[in-house]
Amino acid sequence: MIKVIKAHLELFACPTIIVGETDDGCTIYARYRWGNLSVRIDPREDPPLGGAEGTWIYEQQIGGEYDGTLAYMTLVKQTEHLIKWPEEIDK
Numbered sequence: 001m002i003k004v005i006k007a008h009l010e011l012f013a014c015p016t017i018i019v020g021e022t023d024d025g026c027t028i029y030a031r032y033r034w035g036n037l038s039v040r041i042d043p044r045e046d047p048p049l050g051g052a053e054g055t056w057i058y059e060q061q062i063g064g065e066y067d068g069t070l071a072y073m074t075l076v077k078q079t080e081h082l083i084k085w086p087e088e089i090d091k
Helices: 072-078
Strands: 001-009 018-022 026-035 034-044 055-061
Touching: 018 055
Parallel strands: none
Antiparallel strands: 001 018, 018 026, 026 034, 034 055
């Protein structure tokens, strides 16, 4: 199980992007666009493009093709089998 110790909202909509840090120092990057949720992880210090070039660990079509906004709690629920997110994201 991947444990995220802190996360913040990078972009709210079109796409929604949430970036965080795992307990072992990796960057985790979640993106929701066109109804597709993807999560990537990058162990590099100061990863390129804020973690967007990391290894894909999750991808799922969860919405319609024009969806681009995702609530944080939806991300948490969709990935709970793989990732333990913080209860809230940093403001």
